[in-house]
Amino acid sequence: MSLDDQQFMRYSRHLLMDDIGEAGQLKLLNAHVLIVGLGGLGCPVSLYLAAAGIGRLSLCDPDRVELSNLQRQVLYTPEDCGDFKVDCAAKALQALNSETQVSAFNYELSTGGAADGSAQVLASDYDLVVDCTDNLAARHLMNRHCVERKIGFVSASAIGWEGQLVAFDFGHNQNPCFSCIIPENTAEPTMNCGNSGVVGPVLGAMGSLQATTVIRMLLGYFAQHGEMQRYDGKAGRWFNLQAQAQEGCGVCAAP
Numbered sequence: 001m002s003l004d005d006q007q008f009m010r011y012s013r014h015l016l017m018d019d020i021g022e023a024g025q026l027k028l029l030n031a032h033v034l035i036v037g038l039g040g041l042g043c044p045v046s047l048y049l050a051a052a053g054i055g056r057l058s059l060c061d062p063d064r065v066e067l068s069n070l071q072r073q074v075l076y077t078p079e080d081c082g083d084f085k086v087d088c089a090a091k092a093l094q095a096l097n098s099e100t101q102v103s104a105f106n107y108e109l110s111t112g113g114a115a116d117g118s119a120q121v122l123a124s125d126y127d128l129v130v131d132c133t134d135n136l137a138a139r140h141l142m143n144r145h146c147v148e149r150k151i152g153f154v155s156a157s158a159i160g161w162e163g164q165l166v167a168f169d170f171g172h173n174q175n176p177c178f179s180c181i182i183p184e185n186t187a188e189p190t191m192n193c194g195n196s197g198v199v200g201p202v203l204g205a206m207g208s209l210q211a212t213t214v215i216r217m218l219l220g221y222f223a224q225h226g227e228m229q230r231y232d233g234k235a236g237r238w239f240n241l242q243a244q245a246q247e248g249c250g251v252c253a254a255p
């Protein structure tokens with residue numbers, strides 16, 4: 001397999017880079033990535049991944065577009081209000097890059113039971129899962145799935161002026177995992193964007209960092225398993241912190 005003339009033009013800024021080149025672009029074109037949550041993080045993540053030429057994107061989100069989303073969810077327009085986010089996102093991403101195959105699941109990823117559609121969403125072979133949700137139940141489900149399948153997991157969140165990202169390369173590392181940082185029995189946080197607010201571009205910064213991390217991992221450049229990156233947009237500062245494996249973690253600890 002090699003690139004055609006259109007692809008050589010379209011992806012020329014990748015092809016100019018020695019550590020991407022044609023071989024790297026072909027890896028991206030052959031990749032299948034699941035993005036869970038098409039809100040403030042999922043919008044920039046999906047836009048950059050479609051633009052980068054990721055071959056297949058699967059989108060999962062049960063929500064419909066609301067007027068209050070437009071302050072930060074940059075894929076949507078006022079005309080989209082009332083429609084499923086995944087359908088509007090799929091349309092916009094296809095307009096951006098018709099080569100990318102987009103699948104849309106308007107399901108909630110929560111308990112993992114067959115009734116909520118999670119099993120259907122997780123049935124495909126993904127190279128990597130991107131967590132752009134706002135709830136712990138979905139995060140823990142994705143974490144378990146990625147540990148079991150030994151695939152990459154890139155999780156981020158943001159509230160107010162602050163965002164954080166943590167990524168796991170389970171293809172090469174067993175632990176720590178997400179539940180080593182936040183155990184599975186932890187209650188959902190009471191503060192969220194819906195009741196506490198968020199600065200739109202903080203989500204853009206974190207989403208761009210997620211997309212960069214995804215591209216890096218798909219190309220095979222990754223050495224920061226379990227490192228948390230926190231951004232304080234008000235102070236204009238980044239902080240890094242290495243997560244530690246928890247002995248006896250019910251998800252990633254060896255039996």
Ligand SMILES: [Zn+2]
Pocket residue numbers: 175176177178179180246249250251252253
């Ligand atoms: Zn763990």
